[in-house]
Amino acid sequence: MVSSFLSRGCVAKEHDLASLHLRRDQSLPVVLSTEVTSADHEGYAEGVVTNTRFGSFPHSTMIGAAWGSQIRASKVDTGSRGRKEAMNAKAKAKKRKAEALEQSQSRSQSRSRTDTHAGDEDAVAAAAAEVEVEVASSGFVHILPPTPENWTISLPHRTQVVYTPDYSYILHRIRARPGSRLIEAGSGSGSFTHAAARAVFNAYSATSGVESVGKVFSFEFHAERHRRVKAEMVEHGLDTIVHTEHRDVYRDGFLVHEDEENRDRKTSPQANAIFLDLPAPWEAVPHLTREHQDGKPSALDPNSAVHLCTFSPCIEQAQKTVSSLRRHDWLEIEMVEMQQKRIEVRREYTGLSYDGMRGANAYAADVDEALVRLREVERRARDFHARTLSKRQQANGQRQQQQQQPDVGKLPFNGGKLVHRTEPELKTHTSYLVFAILPRAWTEEDEATARAKWSKHVKIAPSVPKSQRQMKKEAKLKSRGQPQVLNGRVDGEMGETTTEKTNAGTGESTPRAEAEAEAEPEAEAEAPGGLHV
Amino acid sequence: MAFATIQPFQYVAIRLPSENIRVEQIVPNGQINLGKYGSFHTNQIIGRPYNLTFEILDRSEAQDGKELRIVSAAELHAVALVEQAETEDAPTPRTDLDDTGAQSTPKSNVNTHDDPTNQKLTMAEIEALKQDDLGSGKGLIEKIMQSHSTLDQKTAFSLAKYTLRKHKKYLKRFCILPLDVPTLVDWMMADREFSKIMEMRNEAVALVGCWANIHASDPVISLSEASQSSRYLVVDDTGGLIVASMAERMGILHQQHLEDGIAKIEEEDPDEQAEQPEVVPLHKDKRQQHRQSAMSAASNSITLVHTNQQPNLSLLRYFNFDPNNPTPSHPLYTNLRSLSWLQLLEPESDLTYQEPEVIAPEELANAKSNRRSAYYRKRRRWERVKTVVDETRAGDFNGLIVASYTDPVSILQHLVPLLAGGSQVVVYSPSVEPLVRLADLYSTARRTAFINAPAEEKRVPSEDFPVDPTLLLGASVQTARVRQWQVLPGRTHPLMTGRGGAEGYVFVGTRVLPAQGKVEARGRATRTKKTKALTDPDDEPSQLSFKKQKIATGEAVSAHTASTLPPSNEDLGVEPMIVEQNGES
């Protein structure tokens, strides 16, 4: 099964997770369905219906719609529904209201679609509950494809979650990329999990032929949270990318039971990126080493550096983590704090002409306007003295009229002054982010092998294109004379090493040696010394 | 993985003891000169892991062709480990550190450290030592330690700490970091002309990538199902940084081949090991080895629209890709497509879009070979341009990223319509003003005005509507910035200085498809029902917008004429509330 987070068609299909955008920062995640499976959805003639404060939306009106479409609310028949009294009363009240406001609508409009994608009609026909749905007089949502971003703001909260400004930076810094193998603990509400899955995703299974299939290994010791995250991964089509594990990682580390059949066998996730959102990350650090004293396999990728991030709200936690990372040979230890601001963009209306309008500043726009107003007041004061009492009353009436008049008008969308400022709700601290890197292990033998292969002087292939076959042949010819066995591998360059030995220790780059009497053309790379670019 | 070990011809970042970064290409048999820190042969680091710190050995120390020493993590952390041992209860697993006596009081350290007369070597002597054969930092430290009058077991490590801190600058050490996008950004920020990448920090790079929902696609699924998979549009004036960051997120930036080539051949015939990797980046001829032609990938692709005839993607060379002379084995060869604004908007005016004259097969058969190949080359280029232009104009892209000096309004005017519904639009700007304007052009108030405007005023672009405000939902502007901390026992605090300059802002919106015909919003009226709403159970505040609730109360319907496009729900409850109107958009 594919995930609508990662591979989606042009239209929303049944079983897809969709994000119904209600208004800013408010969206409702829904799995589109035609089958009534839960009691919540029973009793509608229209099949499965999602109710929002902006109306009711039978899934049949959304399945087959192009992603991004604006979907009208429908009038749904709640007659046969035996819901709780309060709910029922409210729904009825709403319905009455809707009916009162209803204007004549043609039924056919309910099927109007904005998109023109071929095949939509089929999808609609196939998926729709077989009841004609009547469009409500008002209300709509936008049906958006799910993203980790909109999921994060609408997911069911079970714990504190990591939001976009933090997780984007974390994933960037721990090099979570297509093909990465990422450990996450704990899963919590699964916010980070979704973003991590997107970052490492490069295939749903190894059969896609990619070299290293990106995976997330998500650990959680709270049974219910683990169960929820696991179920979510299935529901979102991410279960082949995210492996969830019920585990106390402080005690039992990070090896996984990937094989459902064989629960006793634990394998290494071979992780190269790690994110720890736990109360005591330093308790988990001893499980993240290259070697274990008890001979257990390492949970880390033996062939690459491992990037780690821990996420702790308190400075003491971060300090303890840093200390333990130092003790366990982690390098490039850094700590940062993320500070995000959302900017409110608005128009500011200042001027006496806006007097009485909501949201405007009834101050003079400039000194000239102030002068005009002041002169006016002066003039009126003079008039006042000159007038009789009855006339004064009349004037009062006039003024009241004046004040009410602007209320009718609307602040112009293109008037006033465009300004911006930080939004009122400001998160000033989320957590301390500790980053570290553990390079891959490098033994004396590894070094000896590398040194043998990359001896003083190696030959560089010609820039003239050659077929692989041709090159292979040449290479064979060359090495036939002096085969050298190194760590069980035949290494052709050893021959070079011996010829170059004379130059060892001079500390200079060997010039193109005459000794390399091979017949093929050679391109010698220049020592790049100042190749600083 | 691309960065398992240092590969020949890879570009790497070399971090010096001064914390400065240098970027070098690791050409085999070469030598890299680090100035006062010494020099080393590239063959000494090729095939070794990244993120290690090497120390350049003195000639007397070098043996068996070994010119570098890997500095252990414990040695690198010596200073901090000692301090930790001194101040923390937790015992360190390293016995050698434990032995130094966790009991040593800070007081004795003060005495030992801060009295400069304890240090018998003068600066002049240190200078002399540097000239000496024992010029490596290690030797220097040893000398100083030997000559230190109060040196004893108890303070041995404290002393090491002291000398390390004081004389770090003499150490002939360097660390090799893989050159990927985060490192490239760090380097551009610290050591290069930051303005070349529009002062885009890693925070912004990360935010942009996530909000634009850039990700890889499954190679099999994207071929089979009729799913839109990872086709992104981009306008990039950062010299290719944006393109690189997208490509990195899509898994098409780092050439696996550099290493894969070796690995594969190793199995069949190990003799070619040293030769194989060079073949990839060096030779320029394409078609011979590669069936796929340039810019041919439809999915998992980046389509770049550029201002000049040729795109400026100079930073891509650090990933071994030269767009003017692309290497066919590089994933970007097929997956990066580019076209100019002229080709996109007025292809008829572009010469390369015009079909070259067709030469009859018989005539061609008799033609000289160079004329024939010129003919084929021309046709191939035309086919490529035509495919890219036509497919781009057909739209249905999955996302758009803009980081450009060109007015973003004009860019969005042309590119937003090319996006599939539900895709993200993200614009980066070093300063906030252009994005403020953009947000205003997609504000709820303006959208409502557009929807309610009489048909003849509903023109895009026009003065009031340079872009169609109904095509983007939830336009917002944000910024993010990290603050760095020093973490040391008893001395943890934010860094005292940082880099000023551009803050860096990100605009985000979602492409939507407005319903045709009349759509009325439903929402909560303002003012009149305010008090009632507080008790309305339906008004449960959401986590993020709880404060908005006080405005969004009651119910209301705004009427629109039958032919108009719909307003969004946000239009509701906002009529007189300008604050809310803009806050919503």
Ligand SMILES: C[S@@+](CC[C@H](N)C(=O)[O-])C[C@H]1O[C@@H](n2cnc3c(N)ncnc32)[C@H](O)[C@@H]1O
């Ligand atoms: C703050 S939440 C993680 C939130 C998550 N990062 C997200 O974005 O939704 C921390 C989680 O770690 C889990 N946890 C705490 N200690 C653990 C342990 N020793 N092993 C596994 N999980 C643990 C808790 O149950 C909790 O669910």
